[in-house]
């Protein structure tokens with residue numbers, strides 16, 4: 001969407017200053033400076049040259065990025081701003097339609113699905129997912145034990161774990177990813193669709209139209225993913241009794257406000273949404289955690305001592321033990337500070353408004369909160385590049401301004417699966433630390449980050465050994 005800074009009422013306009021931006025070229029603006037597959041990292045590097053906000057010109061589409069906690073606090077005020085569905089999320093609607101993640105807040109299906117699905121993430125429901133999570137984390141550790149000595153692609157196996165976990169806990173469906181050397185065709189299709197979605201962000205529209213073969217592949221991939229989801233739903237509809245998991249609720253529960261159920265098309269979009277939103281980010285989180293721990297042996301030792309104490313005497317991990325894993329909890333929080341695996345969210349004002357008292361943001365104009373830069377805002381974080389889990393000791397955490405740390409987004413559109421993700425990551429990490437030793441298989445290699453819609457360590461491999469072996 002084009003910026004419309006001069007449509008605003010006169011009093012607001014008079015007070016406004018333009019949003020600064022890096023120098024660009026006529027017509028294409030900053031487009032040619034934006035590295036394909038490295039957009040978030042590029043923008044994060046730009047942030048220190050500006051004062052908490054800058055604007056990027058994507059060939060005429062000017063998008064402001066906010067990186068300071070002070071301005072983010074304004075954007076998190078839900079009386080002034082709401083989530084907006086613009087690229088890449090609007091592009092993703094081809095796949096995920098009006099599922100929770102890509103729905104407009106005022107679409108009736110968002111409220112309906114939100115009210116129906118919140119109970120699936122409450123404490124009682126999470127307790128019921130525990131055994132399935134434990135079984136799948138056990139499959140990961142078993143595989144890694146069997147592969148002792150050989151370099152292991154960490155992100156690939158974390159993706160197997162997290163996809164299998166959301167599918168089994170959410171829909172009673174087994175991908176059995178650890179049984180195969182290849183990633184499941186669903187995952188391969190998803191990776192290509194997300195790649196194309198991001199490619200369309202930094203490519204001019206007419207170039208996208210010319211890529212006939214790639215566009216056909218994109219359509220085929222989307223069809224493949226929809227077909228798999230339709231099969232999962234068909235299989236479940238055939239059962240006499242529905243388990244009370246995500247899909248059970250989608251098929252049977254009635255919205256307490258409208259007294260309606262979700263329709264079939266929306267259920268398909270929700271299942272796709274949960275398969276995507278429910279695994280990419282958690283897989284990235286677990287991979288970053290292991291990369292950070294290989295570089296911080298003293299933190300690794302603290303975490304391992306904690307797990308060993310909880311599991312002393314050969315106990316099996318129980319749901320109630322998770323609350324005792326405080327060091328691991330802080331490791332997860334600090335990892336999400338440095339590497340928020342869903343790296344941005346976008347909002348727009350209900351009405352024309354002055355941001356920071358000086359920049360006019362016209363009604364419905366998108367502003368993006370750039371999380372890796374926000375989480376390094378020097379006004380909110382001391383020595384921001386340092387991996388320091390004690391920032392999240394309760395007495396320190398209480399002092400963090402709430403808008404300085406937003407790895408799960410904001411307000412009513414924040415992550416519905418936050419507790420699920422933390423539970424899954426804690427549990428997997430506890431098992432890995434308790435049973436395995438690991439070291440970086442490529443010490444000295446650059447710590448690259450791969451970007452799709454999410455962030456993941458790139459080419460990160462570990463060499464594993466059973467503890468005590």
Ligand code: HEM
Pocket residue numbers: 083100101102114166273274277278279281282285340341342344345346406407408409410412413414415416417418420421
């Ligand atoms: C470390 C893991 C995760 C991170 C960092 C993360 C991050 C986020 C963020 C930042 C948002 C807000 C996006 C926006 O405003 O546009 C979001 C929304 C969402 N997340 Fe997560 N997420 C994670 C795990 C999960 C899991 C495990 C699930 C499902 C089981 C999930 C399901 C969703 C859904 C459905 C939404 C949309 C909610 C709505 O708008 O109603 N996420 N997540």
